[in-house]
Amino acid sequence: MTSIDDVARAAGVSIATVSRALRGLPNVSDATRSRVKTVADELGYVASAGASGLASGRTLTMGVVVPSVSRWFYQMALEGIDEELRRANYDMMLFNLAARKGDRERVFHRSILRKRTDALIALCLEFTPSEREQLLSLGHPTIVIGGPVKGIRHIGIDERATARAATQHLITLGHRRIAHVGGDDDEGLNRRVPLDRRRGFRDAMEAAGLAVRPEWLLSGRFSLAPSRAVVNEMLASAERPTAIVANSDEMAIGAIMAAHDSGLQVPGDLSVIGIDNHDLAESFGLTTMAQDPFEQGALGARILLDDLGGIVPPRRTSVTAPSHLIVRTSTAPPIH
C-alpha cells in the first residue's frame, strides 16, 4: 500500500506538505498543491483513516446503534442519518444491539466504547444505568432517536399526544367502542414508546368519557402477523369494537387483514388507524398519524455534526418531531 511517504518522495516535498495539500489546508502554494494531488492520484494514494484518526483525534465516523435493521422506522432513520453523514464526509459504523442480552455488554465494550467514533446516535434503545453512564463518560456527543432516555438529548414525536390524536380521530367520527393494539416490543427496546402510546389512547378515551375495556387492549408485538392473530381472536368474540387504534402501521395492516379474515368491511364494519405512515400505508388506504423517521434521523445527525463542528455551542435541548393525521380510507363513521 502506498503511504504518505511515497507521495512525499515522488512529489519532492515533505509529508507535512502532502498532508496539508491533500486536505486543502492553507500554507501550500497552488503549484505545489496541484503537483501533490497529481502524484497522489497517480499512485492511488488514499490516506489511512486509522492513522489520521489517531493523529488528529477525529475519526470522521459516527456510531449508530440500532436494535435491529429490519423494521421500517430504523431503516428510514438510517437513511436519513446516512444522508447527512455523506454530506459531511462522515462514515457510519453500525452497531446492531440485537436481542441477545449476553452480547450486549460485549458489544458495548468492545465496539462502542473503543473510540472509533466521534459521536453516537442511538435508535429506540433502552439503556441500563451502567450503559448510560459509560456512554456519557465517553464524553462525545450523543443523541437518542425514537424513545427518550434520561440524561441524553432526544428526538422523537410526542408519543402520547400522537396516540391521543389518533384515538380522537375515531372518537370524532363517532366511534365509542374502540380497541387498542399495543404491546411490548422486543427486549432491550425502549419500552416507553408503547407505554406512552397506550397512555395517549387512554387519555383520549377518558376525556371522551369512554370505557377502556381490558379485553380490547391487545398486544401485537409491533408486527403484522401477531397483530393479525390477536385481532382475529378479538373479532371472533360476541362483542366487537367498531374501531381499532394500532400502535404502528404494520400492526394496523394486520388488523385490516384480520377484518378481512373475519369477513368484515374496512371501514364499514371496522375502522382502523395506525401510527407511522409506513411505506405500505398508502397501498392499504390506511389512515394514520404520520411521522418522519428519515427526517428525525437526519436532524439527529445534523445536530451531532454541528456539535463536532464546534461552531455553535452544543444544544442541550431535545426536540419534538412533528406528527400529523393522514386520513385515507380505513376510517369512517361507525354504522350503528
Place this chain on the structure above:
Amino acid sequence: MTSIDDVARAAGVSIATVSRALRGLPNVSDATRSRVKTVADELGYVASAGASGLASGRTLTMGVVVPSVSRWFYQMALEGIDEELRRANYDMMLFNLAARKGDRERVFHRSILRKRTDALIALCLEFTPSEREQLLSLGHPTIVIGGPVKGIRHIGIDERATARAATQHLITLGHRRIAHVGGDDDEGLNRRVPLDRRRGFRDAMEAAGLAVRPEWLLSGRFSLAPSRAVVNEMLASAERPTAIVANSDEMAIGAIMAAHDSGLQVPGDLSVIGIDNHDLAESFGLTTMAQDPFEQGALGARILLDDLGGIVPPRRTSVTAPSHLIVRTSTAPPIH
C-alpha cells in the same frame, strides 16, 4: 480518556504487558493478567481501535456496501452478516452507496478505500471497471452477494433457474397465458438479477412452447406500488393472463392487490407467484420461490472471516445459494 499508559502505571507493569494481558496472549502469568484486568476495569480502560489497527494492521472491521437499507433483501443480508461479525468480534462499517451518481466516487475514495476495514462485502451492486480495479487493488478479501460481478467471488441463488422454476410451477398447474413483472431497479444496482430472472421466465415459457407476449412483460420497479399500478393497467385490457410471475414478492403482492382492485379472485381468476419469501409473503398467502438472504449474508461474512483468519487458504470459488418453491394459496390451476 485513560490510555494504556495509565493502566500500565497503575498496575505496575509495562504497556506491553498490559497489551498482552488484556488480549489473552501468552507470556503473562495468571497473577499479572488478572491484576491488569482488574486495574483496567477500574479505570474503565478500553483500547483505542484506531491505535490497535494502526499498530497491528488489523482493524477488526468489515465494510459492507449496500445500495440502500430499506429493502427486505438488504436488511436480511445485513442481519446475517451482523450475526457472523459479532460472533467473531468484528465491527461493521456501513457504506450506503445510494442512488446519486456523483457521491459514489467520493464515497469510494474517501471511505471504502481508506483502509478502515479488513474486508469488504458488497450487496447487489454493480461496479464500474475502475471501481472494480480499485477494489481489487485494495488487496483485501472481498465478496459480493446477490448479483455476480466479474472477477469477484459471489454468493447468490441461480437467478435464472429460480425464475424458471417459478414459471414452471404455473405451467405445471396448467397456465398458458402468463405475464411477467420484472423491471430494472434503481441506478447502480446489479442489472443482471432482473435480466436473468426474465431470461429464466423466457426459458420456461419457450421450453413449454408458450408465447411470451411483449405486452405482458411489465416493469414493477421492484416495489409494491409501481407493480400494482402496471398490473392494474394490464388487467384492464381485453385479454388477460391467467397467471403472473413477479421478480420479487413485493411486486407479487402488488399484483395480488391489483387483482383485488380489478375485482378478480386470487388464485381463482389470477395466480401469482413471487421470488424471495419476503416477511409479508406468508401473510398474503403468496406462493413463492424462497431464498434466504440472511444465510447468504452470514455465509459471505464467514468466508471473509475465514480468509482473514488465514487458517485455510482463501476459497476462490463462488457459491450458489439454494432457492426452493413454497406453495401457498396464491396459485392454482386456471379456470378455463
Place this chain on the structure above:
DNA sequence: GTCATACCCGTAAGCGCTTACCGTGCACGT
C-alpha cells in the same frame, strides 16, 4: 555448581498520519 531451558516481562521501534513550531526566501516600506 554449571548450563540449558522455560517462562515472564520490559525495551524500543515502529504503524501512518497531524500539527505546533521554526526557518527560509521574498516583497515591501522606510
Place this chain on the structure above:
DNA sequence: ACGTGCACGGTAAGCGCTTACGGGTATGAC
C-alpha cells in the same frame, strides 16, 4: 541598506497501540 512581515514548507514530536527482540529469574538436568 536595513528591518518587517508574510507566505511556504520542512522538522519533529507525538497520537496509542502492537510486537520483535532481548534480558532476567527460576527450574531442571547433569
